[in-house]
Amino acid sequence: xxxxxxxxxxxxxxxxxxxxxxxxxxxxxxxxxxxxxxxxxxxxxxxxxxxxxxxxxxxxxxxxxxxxxxxxxxxxxxxxxxxxxxxxxxxxxxxxxxxxxxxxxxxxxxxxxxxxxxxxxxxxxxxxxxxxxxxxxxxxxxxxxxxxxxxxxxxxxxxxxxxxxxxxxxxxxxxxxxxxxxxxxxxxxxxxxxxxxxxxxxxxxxxxxxx
Ligand SMILES: [Mg+2]
Numbered sequence: 001x002x003x004x005x006x007x008x009x010x011x012x013x014x015x016x017x018x019x020x021x022x023x024x025x026x027x028x029x030x031x032x033x034x035x036x037x038x039x040x041x042x043x044x045x046x047x048x049x050x051x052x053x054x055x056x057x058x059x060x061x062x063x064x065x066x067x068x069x070x071x072x073x074x075x076x077x078x079x080x081x082x083x084x085x086x087x088x089x090x091x092x093x094x095x096x097x098x099x100x101x102x103x104x105x106x107x108x109x110x111x112x113x114x115x116x117x118x119x120x121x122x123x124x125x126x127x128x129x130x131x132x133x134x135x136x137x138x139x140x141x142x143x144x145x146x147x148x149x150x151x152x153x154x155x156x157x158x159x160x161x162x163x164x165x166x167x168x169x170x171x172x173x174x175x176x177x178x179x180x181x182x183x184x185x186x187x188x189x190x191x192x193x194x195x196x197x198x199x200x201x202x203x204x205x206x207x208x209x210x211x
Contacts, residue, residue: 049204049206049209049210051097054097054204054210055106055107055108057203057204058106058108058109058203058204059108061108061201061202061203061204062108062109062111062112062201064201065112065183065185065201066111066112066115068183068199069084069112069115069116069121069182069183070115072182072183072198072199073116073119073120073121073182076120080180081122081178081179081180082116082120082121082122082179082180082182083121083122083123083124083149083174083179083180083181083182084113084116084121084122084123084124084181084182084183084184084185085124085125085126085170085171085174085181085183085184085185085197086109086113086123086124086125086126086184086185086186087125087126087127087185087186087187087188087191088125088127088129088137088141089127089128089129089187089210089211090106090187090203090205090210090211091106091109091185091186091187091191091203092105092106092109092110092113092125092141092146093105093106093140093141093144094106095210095211096210096211101136101140102139102140102143102144103140103144104144105144105145105146109185109203110144110145110146112185113146114145117146117147121182122149122150122179123146123147123148123149123150124149124150124151124152124170124174124179124181125137125141125146125148125150125151125152126152126167126170126171126191127151127152127153127154128154128163128166128167128211129153129154130153130154130159131153131154131155131156133153134151134153137151137153138151150174152170152173154166162190163188163190164189164190164191164193164194165194167190167191167194168193168194168195168196171184171194171196171197172196175196180198181196181197181198182197182198182199183197183198183199183200183201184196184197184199184200184201185200185201185203186200186201186202186203187202187203187204187205187210188205188208188210188211189202189205
């Protein structure tokens, strides 16, 4: 499966927005392909990354996240509002590995997110995507099965900020609403730096090749 750039994705999304507006039922929905039975721990050069490898690498990380979350959710303090923070592109959605809209979920991450949302954990999505595509992004996440408690997109002034600082500020904002962020899942270092999460899980970006 071919891979495109983030910019190309946004262009595709903008086109798809018009299509969705025009149609009652969006076309092109496609199920995520379940693959990834082999755990690959080695770093793979970006030019060698294919869909199967990516899925296997994501599964390896989520196989560490799930037992932690099960334990942490079970150990919730009385009245504790638990939250999971997730990046979107190439974390919750298959941004760079498909051409459809809605974009398919990244299955290993969806499986973990579903466990969390079914056990009372609020899901907050923090993305560098600009606010102009907030609506289609929200629709896409819900369409593929995520329960969205909050979607943080970049506003006009946020676009001039450092991505890591912007994302950290969103987690501070989530905490200020009384949530305990038990985990933060992303595929870029800028998704995870800056603290304000009890644990972080890093999916592959193959040296920045995946947005
Ligand atoms: Mg990403």
